[in-house]
Amino acid sequence: MQYPVKLDFKKIALAKQATLTDASNTPIAYARQKIFKLKEELEVFKDKTKTERVCTIKATKVIDFRSAYNFVAENEQSFGSIKREGLKSIWKATYLLNDAAENHYATIREEKPFAKVMDALAGQLPGVGMVCNYIFNPSYLIATEGGTELFRITKEPSFWGGLFKIDKLSEVDSSEEIRCMMGLLMMIFLEKSRG
Numbered sequence: 001m002q003y004p005v006k007l008d009f010k011k012i013a014l015a016k017q018a019t020l021t022d023a024s025n026t027p028i029a030y031a032r033q034k035i036f037k038l039k040e041e042l043e044v045f046k047d048k049t050k051t052e053r054v055c056t057i058k059a060t061k062v063i064d065f066r067s068a069y070n071f072v073a074e075n076e077q078s079f080g081s082i083k084r085e086g087l088k089s090i091w092k093a094t095y096l097l098n099d100a101a102e103n104h105y106a107t108i109r110e111e112k113p114f115a116k117v118m119d120a121l122a123g124q125l126p127g128v129g130m131v132c133n134y135i136f137n138p139s140y141l142i143a144t145e146g147g148t149e150l151f152r153i154t155k156e157p158s159f160w161g162g163l164f165k166i167d168k169l170s171e172v173d174s175s176e177e178i179r180c181m182m183g184l185l186m187m188i189f190l191e192k193s194r195g
Helices: 113-122 128-135 174-194
Strands: 005-010 017-021 027-033 041-045 053-059 068-072 078-084 094-098 104-110 139-144 149-155 163-168
Touching: 005 174, 017 174, 027 174, 041 174, 053 174, 068 174, 078 174, 094 174, 104 174, 139 174, 149 174, 163 174
Parallel strands: none
Antiparallel strands: 005 017, 005 163, 017 027, 027 041, 041 053, 053 068, 068 078, 078 094, 094 104, 104 139, 139 149, 149 163
């Protein structure tokens, strides 16, 4: 995988969807949220052709602010999960990323909460929203419990506000890399549904 990775989020479609592509424009993942489900579910494929499934991200509870989302491979084995950290997340988004054994692996923290609030509030106003999408660009950092920074995702200036750039900050093995990418993907779906 070549960095930076681009995440393009489409909220205008009937079902929310996003694509991950690396720096050479090679598709990494295409995610589409299943609609009309009681439990949130995100199908993740290699690309838009939907011929090769990467995983499914499934909520553990029907409706809950603190629901966990498991990353489930084709063999129905979980290889990790992400969970929003309750009330702390109202102002500053914080997510806990766990490994397959449900051990806390890393934390995703919002770096500039004011940017997200302004983007969410003013970004919805006609005309003003387009300008805000260029000015207020929230960023999130994935760091291990030991403080090692792994990845940073930053919203790119754009009229429609759905383009993000993921930079790799430390070397990780391929299983950690895919777990972090799925965590960032689900986190963006959750944050975009909040506003």
